[in-house]
Amino acid sequence: MQRWSIPLTEAKPAAKSRVAFVDIGRAVAALLVVYSHLSEQWVAKVEGDDSPVFSFVDALTSDPMHMGLQGIGQIAVPFFFLVSGFVVTPIAMKQGQWRFAVNRAVRVYIPMAFVVLLTALVIGLGADAHAVVVGKNHDITLWTIITNALVINYLIVPQVVLVGVAWTLVVEVIFYVLLVLLLPVLKRQVWLAIAIMLVFVFIVLMSRREFGASWALFAVNVSYLPIPLIGQIIWATTTKRIPLWLGGLYFGLAWSLYVLADHLKMGRLDTSYNLALMIAVLCFFVGLFAEPRLRERKIWIALSERSYSIYLLHGLVAFGLLSLMRPSWPLWLAMPLAVIGLFLVVEVSYRLVEKPSHVLARKLSRRARPAPASPEIVAAEVTVELPRLRARVERPADEEQTTLLPRYPANDPDETRRRRRLEDSATQAISVASLLAKQEQAGQRRDHRATNRPAQ
Numbered sequence: 001m002q003r004w005s006i007p008l009t010e011a012k013p014a015a016k017s018r019v020a021f022v023d024i025g026r027a028v029a030a031l032l033v034v035y036s037h038l039s040e041q042w043v044a045k046v047e048g049d050d051s052p053v054f055s056f057v058d059a060l061t062s063d064p065m066h067m068g069l070q071g072i073g074q075i076a077v078p079f080f081f082l083v084s085g086f087v088v089t090p091i092a093m094k095q096g097q098w099r100f101a102v103n104r105a106v107r108v109y110i111p112m113a114f115v116v117l118l119t120a121l122v123i124g125l126g127a128d129a130h131a132v133v134v135g136k137n138h139d140i141t142l143w144t145i146i147t148n149a150l151v152i153n154y155l156i157v158p159q160v161v162l163v164g165v166a167w168t169l170v171v172e173v174i175f176y177v178l179l180v181l182l183l184p185v186l187k188r189q190v191w192l193a194i195a196i197m198l199v200f201v202f203i204v205l206m207s208r209r210e211f212g213a214s215w216a217l218f219a220v221n222v223s224y225l226p227i228p229l230i231g232q233i234i235w236a237t238t239t240k241r242i243p244l245w246l247g248g249l250y251f252g253l254a255w256s257l258y259v260l261a262d263h264l265k266m267g268r269l270d271t272s273y274n275l276a277l278m279i280a281v282l283c284f285f286v287g288l289f290a291e292p293r294l295r296e297r298k299i300w301i302a303l304s305e306r307s308y309s310i311y312l313l314h315g316l317v318a319f320g321l322l323s324l325m326r327p328s329w330p331l332w333l334a335m336p337l338a339v340i341g342l343f344l345v346v347e348v349s350y351r352l353v354e355k356p357s358h359v360l361a362r363k364l365s366r367r368a369r370p371a372p373a374s375p376e377i378v379a380a381e382v383t384v385e386l387p388r389l390r391a392r393v394e395r396p397a398d399e400e401q402t403t404l405l406p407r408y409p410a411n412d413p414d415e416t417r418r419r420r421r422l423e424d425s426a427t428q429a430i431s432v433a434s435l436l437a438k439q440e441q442a443g444q445r446r447d448h449r450a451t452n453r454p455a456q
Helices: 020-047 052-060 072-095 097-124 142-149 164-188 190-206 213-222 226-238 244-263 273-293 298-305 307-325 331-364 375-383 397-401 415-452
Strands: none
Touching: 020 052, 020 072, 020 273, 020 298, 020 307, 020 331, 072 097, 072 164, 072 226, 072 273, 097 142, 097 164, 097 307, 097 331, 164 190, 164 213, 164 226, 164 307, 190 213, 190 226, 190 244, 226 244, 226 273, 244 273, 298 307, 307 331
């Protein structure tokens, strides 16, 4: 009878090089944003009628949670902010002020400038600006291109918006600037740096009407800053940079500031913002606690790495293609083709723009190394990322076994005879030494007996 053996110990999973729940969350969030904008911005507003598929999905997701105005993708924005606070803070502490500032600027602004230029080109070629851009003012000038590429257009009155989703980048940039300024404090006293940021948010909210229209727009963007701060608080608490009770207190304060902004009507379109944040926090904690059981998957990693390009390009590409195909083509055919076209453009953008910007960011923010003193050191630094081991000199096997014997060239014809003579001499020397030792021991025994003999 055949017996089956069951291993008593489970195989250990392969070590992960990425945070799996962050990849999964970013991928799903990017897809939710695309779906919501196609559903709410195109089908509901442009088409003017309901699609059975979109209506069914919305009835199960956004409608019960009172997110019908913006769709279920409203949860994605606070999740992105939570991830930013959780992931970017330790990166800033590791890189330092200058390196972090350069790294973030290159990563954010190069893809953004590309999308702005592409949008200006599409509109310049005659595309319907209202179809590809969210906003009322679409004037294409050198000034509007520069301000949109730097995302400072959201702080200027009147606003000219070429990339409708770029308002979230203003929040990110403000958070990065605060990190750079407070990094010396953050490295020494994490609790103090977080407290300063919370006080900063409160002061800006309370002074929103005191310094003109641009300051009021700045305050609207700052009102979303408590979300990345919550992510930062979660990081500080889970890594024991601050005690649990203080992390809970800070979490409550950050949440209160976000709710306060909702009561102050700062850029809120409906009453679903607080609920969206609560669901995003819940999803974040579920992912954080499930991380040990999650595995890296190529699909999640690929979508996560392309989430920034998906986020920036989906309005321009998908809406532009739909405006070309509709109403000549039926919606059930035009919509999948627009999504396929979107991901093709995203792939091109990722390979030619976003990924090279990451390489450039790492190169510019790389830690400076001292100049080499000699060509040999330059050659050795080629493998600086790997531990260098001292080269081992290989010895013949017989050499290690006869280290006490003199060595002669291998081509010496008398080597064998010389080795034999040396071995005979060594054997004789050992025999003589053994004989002398025995004689000495015999003499010691005689002396011992003579000493112990009784006197006559």
